[in-house]
Amino acid sequence: MKILDLKKRYDDKIIFDGLNLDIEEEKITVILGQSGCGKTTLLNIICGFINDYTGEIKFESDIVDGMPYIFQEDALIPWKTVYKNIDYVLKNKIKEKDKREFIIEKYLKMVKLSSSKDSYPNSLSGGMKRRVGIARAFAFPSKYLLMDEPFEFLDVKTKYDIIYDFKEMQSVDKKTVILITHDIELAVALGDNITILGSNPTDVVKEIRNSKENNFIKEEIEKIFL
Numbered sequence: 755m756k757i758l759d760l761k762k763r764y765d766d767k768i769i770f771d772g773l774n775l776d777i778e779e780e781k782i783t784v785i786l787g788q789s790g791c792g793k794t795t796l797l798n799i800i801c802g803f804i805n806d807y808t809g810e811i812k813f814e815s816d817i818v819d820g821m822p823y824i825f826q827e828d829a830l831i832p833w834k835t836v837y838k839n840i841d842y843v844l845k846n847k848i849k850e851k852d853k854r855e856f857i858i859e860k861y862l863k864m865v866k867l868s869s870s871k872d873s874y875p876n877s878l879s880g881g882m883k884r885r886v887g888i889a890r891a892f893a894f895p896s897k898y899l900l901m902d903e904p905f906e907f908l909d910v911k912t913k914y915d916i917i918y919d920f921k922e923m924q925s926v927d928k929k930t931v932i933l934i935t936h937d938i939e940l941a942v943a944l945g946d947n948i949t950i951l952g953s954n955p956t957d958v959v960k961e962i963r964n965s966k967e968n969n970f971i972k973e974e975i976e977k978i979f980l
């Protein structure tokens with residue numbers, strides 16, 4: 755995916771004034787930026803929630819069905835079971851019920867929630883709700899996956915358990931993931947590529963490719979970001 759010469763303002767506040775980004779397909783790109791620099795605005799432009807910008811977003815894969823978006827807050831429907839929450843987003847895309855069932859079972863198993871498929875969201879822990887959200891996002895037939903601070907408000911152990919499972923799923927499904935955060939540890943744990951944004955107006959400060967190959971990546975990011 756390429757973001758070319760992106761310009762966006764809210765009234766007289768300039769957020770992007772010619773931002774260019776090259777997002778590698780089938781990898782996890784983490785975009786790190788301080789609060790208020792425009793990360794959510796960027797994701798909302800990519801997924802089409804925001805249209806009043808100039809510049810171009812070039813997708814290499816099909817986006818006709820839309821793309822899943824995991825928010826900070828749980829976006830589960832409280833009156834639907836875990837199974838029905840996932841089925842709800844697949845229904846319009848996959849007509850065959852048995853095919854949907856196969857997909858839902860597969861992803862619930864991957865997030866270790868097969869036995870909770872008939873539970874309602876209010877009976878799940880915060881971590882379990884996150885897992886349902888991840889299963890639903892991976893089950894959705896899209897090459898792209900957008901995530902906005904997806905693991906906020908989780909305790910450290912739960913967060914790293916989920917990160918581990920997320921990586922396992924990504925190693926099989928190879929989505930083009932864009933994750934925005936201000937959490938350096940999350941960036942280091944998940945990012946194949948890490949882009950650090952500065953602000954006023956927002957632009958790229960540093961792009962780090964293949965960050966897993968760099969043993970000092972956290973220290974390097976801290977020097978720039980903190």
Ligand SMILES: Nc1ncnc2c1ncn2[C@@H]1O[C@H](COP(=O)(O)OP(=O)(O)OP(=O)(O)O)[C@@H](O)[C@H]1O
Pocket residue numbers: 764769787788789790791792793794795796936
């Ligand atoms: N609809 C809007 N109208 C006016 N200003 C807005 C609007 N949405 C966001 N902003 C402003 O634009 C700037 C960027 O907001 P955005 O939410 O994209 O930043 P962010 O980097 O995601 O922040 P955070 O990490 O705190 O969520 C902020 O100063 C915000 O107050």
